[in-house]
Amino acid sequence: MNPDDVYALGRSDAETRRLIIQHQIYGPITRRFFQAAGIGTRMKVLDVGSGAGDVSLLLADLVGPRGRVVGVEMNAGILDTARARVASAGWGNVTFISGEAHEVLLDSDFDAVAGRWFLMYQPDPAATLRGLVGQVRPGGVVAFQENDFTYPPTVFPPSDLSRQLQRWTIPPPGTPGPEMQMGTKLFKAYLEAGLPAPELHVEAPAGGGTDWPGYDYVAETLRSLLPALQRATGLDPRQVGIDTLAARLRDDVTSRQAIQMLPITYGAWARKGSSASRE
Numbered sequence: 569m570n571p572d573d574v575y576a577l578g579r580s581d582a583e584t585r586r587l588i589i590q591h592q593i594y595g596p597i598t599r600r601f602f603q604a605a606g607i608g609t610r611m612k613v614l615d616v617g618s619g620a621g622d623v624s625l626l627l628a629d630l631v632g633p634r635g636r637v638v639g640v641e642m643n644a645g646i647l648d649t650a651r652a653r654v655a656s657a658g659w660g661n662v663t664f665i666s667g668e669a670h671e672v673l674l675d676s677d678f679d680a681v682a683g684r685w686f687l688m689y690q691p692d693p694a695a696t697l698r699g700l701v702g703q704v705r706p707g708g709v710v711a712f713q714e715n716d717f718t719y720p721p722t723v724f725p726p727s728d729l730s731r732q733l734q735r736w737t738i739p740p741p742g743t744p745g746p747e748m749q750m751g752t753k754l755f756k757a758y759l760e761a762g763l764p765a766p767e768l769h770v771e772a773p774a775g776g777g778t779d780w781p782g783y784d785y786v787a788e789t790l791r792s793l794l795p796a797l798q799r800a801t802g803l804d805p806r807q808v809g810i811d812t813l814a815a816r817l818r819d820d821v822t823s824r825q826a827i828q829m830l831p832i833t834y835g836a837w838a839r840k841g842s843s844a845s846r847e
């Protein structure tokens with residue numbers, strides 16, 4: 569499968585930068601989620617769809633020097649970035665495997681399998697989960713974090729610009745592409761994968777003021793999505809004024825002492841019981 573068929577956000581350096589800003593915002597939430605899920609020192613953790621390496625770096629911090637992190641990623645280009653970031657952070661116990669998560673050969677003794685914004689790209693998330701559970705030892709942790717992107721970036725109180733931005737960013741129902749509500753469907757996917765009912769962790773980032781990174785994040789996300797939105801909804805990039813969007817959003821929010829809330833994120837975790845197996 570051509571990776572571009574499933575990844576509407578593109579493959580550019582701008583997309584890699586967007587992933588890094590995104591992690592600046594969501595990283596603290598992801599850390600709290602993994603800690604609640606029981607990921608900690610000395611564990612051997614699999615990070616599927618590891619992207620630019622943000623989750624792997626966070627996991628490395630949680631498992632410490634006596635643990636291990638293995639990332640799997642099908643975009644070879646972004647893996648170079650991930651490897652360089654891990655090397656510059658000085659972690660010698662984080663490695664990456666290039667390939668499709670369904671196809672590469674992986675160990676089956678992981679203490680945990682983890683992923684963020686990965687299941688939304690899988691055609692059958694429950695089947696993918698079921699396969700990944702096979703890589704985890706009995707009693708190991710299965711921890712995935714996904715968003716509900718249909719609750720779009722919201723400004724309180726709203727403005728003409730924030731309402732317009734919501735209209736641009738929500739593709740009409742039925743638009744082909746990733747599962748925009750994967751966060752709300754994690755519970756069902758876990759059950760269908762043969763896992764026990766997962767515990768859920770729900771949080772949304774919010775902020776205001778000039779230094780809040782949300783304005784750049786939203787503008788960079790729209791920049792990455794523009795080609796796909798142009799095809800799906802006929803959105804005219806000239807109408808968006810993408811190069812000035814972050815500054816206009818910042819002015820709009822800060823001038824009114826408003827706040828911006830970003831899409832809600834859902835984390836689900838469960839432990840593999842002795843009966844949860846590859847079927």
Ligand SMILES: C[S@@+](CC[C@H](N)C(=O)[O-])C[C@H]1O[C@@H](n2cnc3c(N)ncnc32)[C@H](O)[C@@H]1O
Pocket residue numbers: 571575587591616617618619620621622623640641642643646667668669670683684685686689690
């Ligand atoms: C939105 S990014 C998230 C990256 C990272 N997990 C994070 O939270 O920063 C999704 C990543 O999953 C990768 N991906 C999607 N499906 C995959 C698959 N079946 N096998 C391996 N990688 C996959 C994509 O190439 C992309 O880099």
